[in-house]
Amino acid sequence: MKAIQSIRGMHDILPDAVHVWQDLEDRIRHLLEAYGYQEIRLPAVEFTELFARSIGDVTDIVEKEMYTFEDRNGDLLSLRPEGTAGCVRAGIEHGLLHNQVQRLWYKGPMFRHERPQKGRYRQFHQVGIEVFGIPGPDVDAELLAFTARLWKALGLRNLRLEINTLGTPASRARYRDRLIAYFESHRDSLDPEALRRLHENPLRLLDSKHPDTAAVARGAPTLLDDLDAESRTHFDTLLAQLDALGIAYTHNPRLVRGLDYYTHTVFEWITDELGAQGTVCAGGRYDGLVEQLGGRATPAIGLAMGLERLVALLIDQGVVKPPPGPDIYLVVPGGAGTGREALAFAEHLRNELPTLRLVLNCGGGSMKAQMKKADRTGARYAVILGPDEIAAGTVVLKPLRDSDAGQLTLAQQDLPALMRARLDRQP
Numbered sequence: 001m002k003a004i005q006s007i008r009g010m011h012d013i014l015p016d017a018v019h020v021w022q023d024l025e026d027r028i029r030h031l032l033e034a035y036g037y038q039e040i041r042l043p044a045v046e047f048t049e050l051f052a053r054s055i056g057d058v059t060d061i062v063e064k065e066m067y068t069f070e071d072r073n074g075d076l077l078s079l080r081p082e083g084t085a086g087c088v089r090a091g092i093e094h095g096l097l098h099n100q101v102q103r104l105w106y107k108g109p110m111f112r113h114e115r116p117q118k119g120r121y122r123q124f125h126q127v128g129i130e131v132f133g134i135p136g137p138d139v140d141a142e143l144l145a146f147t148a149r150l151w152k153a154l155g156l157r158n159l160r161l162e163i164n165t166l167g168t169p170a171s172r173a174r175y176r177d178r179l180i181a182y183f184e185s186h187r188d189s190l191d192p193e194a195l196r197r198l199h200e201n202p203l204r205l206l207d208s209k210h211p212d213t214a215a216v217a218r219g220a221p222t223l224l225d226d227l228d229a230e231s232r233t234h235f236d237t238l239l240a241q242l243d244a245l246g247i248a249y250t251h252n253p254r255l256v257r258g259l260d261y262y263t264h265t266v267f268e269w270i271t272d273e274l275g276a277q278g279t280v281c282a283g284g285r286y287d288g289l290v291e292q293l294g295g296r297a298t299p300a301i302g303l304a305m306g307l308e309r310l311v312a313l314l315i316d317q318g319v320v321k322p323p324p325g326p327d328i329y330l331v332v333p334g335g336a337g338t339g340r341e342a343l344a345f346a347e348h349l350r351n352e353l354p355t356l357r358l359v360l361n362c363g364g365g366s367m368k369a370q371m372k373k374a375d376r377t378g379a380r381y382a383v384i385l386g387p388d389e390i391a392a393g394t395v396v397l398k399p400l401r402d403s404d405a406g407q408l409t410l411a412q413q414d415l416p417a418l419m420r421a422r423l424d425r426q427p
Ligand code: ATP
Pocket: 082, 112, 114, 119, 120, 121, 122, 123, 124, 125, 126, 257, 258, 277, 279, 280, 281, 282, 283, 304, 305, 306, 307, 308, 309
């Protein structure tokens, strides 16, 4: 029979790679906790309307990337393409946002029907961070300081920060008109999709991937001239705070984010080492979104990092630590008669040493075969418990990694204390 395969763009993460993911996720979580963030867990499916209302109808995500389906009772639902909309929805629904500060984060799979390629998948994973109730720019700077610290903690190099401001909705509206006028004057060079979006969402044309439209976009006016005093103050203060923190950035006046809801600060952390899919983290301020989704006006800022891209970068830059092997592989030669004693002894060791990583040889096998298995697990020690040892109340402790330390035989009851001492010496 023909085997069934996984869906294009939706990948298994195999055990060999999972430790890199776990290490990454652990470090992110610890640092988030250190900055006072709380985790929130959100559903992977929401009403389609939530995404249409927040991300915007005339965006790549809503127009062509969402997995949308009708539920059995006729509701129109979508797999979440990103996490901000659901987080805001939950915040409003549970009264977490009004008149209070929330620092929230979440992680999980997101779904977008894109053309799969390196660094671009149909199911991918993000860690998202959202801060509600603070107008900034202090918290904007702190969020960027968090990310800079995270890259450092992970050992990642060569990530650069690009930053821009989209200003207040009023300055954005002025810019919008100017952009429409500019693109109108280059109508003949625009592709059909650009023409269709021109009046609805002209900012989208700025990061068009179509070569002709992109060429026109390169000459487009920037938003800088339309910024009002409030927008300028927000941006200048943020940049001064970044300077004071020693966080390097490039002001890229052409940086606009793919979603409709951004105001003021937008930013991306980019690497040149992953080809075209070089943005590992992106975000910005979205002061209007909570109100747009039915809550009371609440300032907010957030970001999302793409975990697949961070994992790829960690591996490419060689900063991945090998997974820890077991402390002990328990070798139990001598046939079925030792099974009961071996199980009991393994559980006894686990009682005595709660953090012990112990793999019990199940399924029998010769001494030689078991020792081979022990070695393959990367275990630090083999502990041998055969019929002779059982009869004498002893075990044999055989170091598998330290070539200078010799093998020794000791009483079974002395093993926990010895292991405690040796494991304490582990870095
Ligand atoms: P891009 O310009 O690469 O399409 P985007 O603007 O659509 O990115 P966001 O919606 O801002 O991306 O998502 C935040 C981060 O999530 C991205 O910077 C990236 O690291 C990651 N990401 C987005 N889409 C994908 C995908 N299809 N596969 C893998 N990672 C992704």
